[in-house]
Amino acid sequence: MWTGKYVRSPLVRSLFMNMASEGEAVETHEWYRCSLDLLGESVQPLFVQSNLDSATKAFLKRSVEKSGWLFTQLYHSFVSTVLGPVASRTSINGFLGRGSMFVFSAEQFQRLLRIGPEWRADRLLDLGAGDGGVTEVMRAHFREVHATEVSLPMKWHLQRKNYKVLGIDEWQQTGIQYDVVSCLNLLDRLDEPLQLLRDIRRSLVPNTGRLILAAVVPFQPYVEVGGSWHRPKQHLKVKGKTWEEQVTELSNEVFRRTGFEVETVTRLPYLCEGDMYNDYYVLDDAVFVLKASEESQESAQ
Helix, strand or coil, rough: CCCCCCCCCCHHHHHHHHHHHHHHHHHHHHHHCCCHHCCCCCCHHHHHCCCHHHHHHHHHHHHHHHHHHHHHHHHHHHHHHHCCCCCCCCHHHHHCCCCCCCCCHHHHHHHHHHHCCCEEEEEEEECCCCCCCHHHHHHHHHEEEEEECCHHHHHHHHHCCCEEEEEECCCCCCCCCEEEEEEEEEEEEEECCHHHHHHHHHHCCCCCCCCCCCCCCCCCEEEEECCEEEECCCCCCCCCCCHHHHHHHHHHHHHCCCCCEEEEEEEEEEEECCCCCCCCCEEEEEEEEEHHHHHHHHHHC
């Protein structure tokens, strides 16, 4: 989205910004819209309505400001072109310190988990934590925070923030159980997404442990390997053409198959800092809070 930041005339800029703000109001409203009658009957009462809040507005404002740093954006573009053939997009962003993501605010996180600001638990595990920006939103509620990440530059960011970084094949073997595991926009980027869900279920504290999972809808899985994209080995097909239909399919088929049931779900924008071409990038997210189903807990005992 272009904001007219290079418009020099005060009058033209003022007119443009008034038009843009009206358009943005309509656009941002759509980020949170859900047609309840299109959700499956079992999912309808679990939906939590979200809205554009102050933390989301602050992230958007910072993104707009950064996209206007012309020489910085030119440098980022040059480095991305040079490193593109040999490094993943995630690693390039980590090296440049750009491309931060925004999934939910602290208030939205609390509403989904049905907790208050003072709620505390022992451990959080954030899978595929990136630069730790979203982890930071959750960390205040936990005495200990563990994270995983494939990208080396992103691991450096996590370590600088004093998170305990575990190997992607290590966290399942430690025997540690977590009060909350977060898996945010990761399921469609893995070779074996169903196995990941089963591993997470086994890593949750029995009865009270929760998984907070975000998935881009429409669900289009692919895996990034060395800067190129490949179809995952375990291709997960999610039926449905609308956001509501795919959320119902994920809830009733995919999650149940791996021993989970939905506790709450909401629609949120998955935001990413922009570049010299766009102030920010946005995708549609479905964010779920899942708990182990009673059947799966009984079979584990």
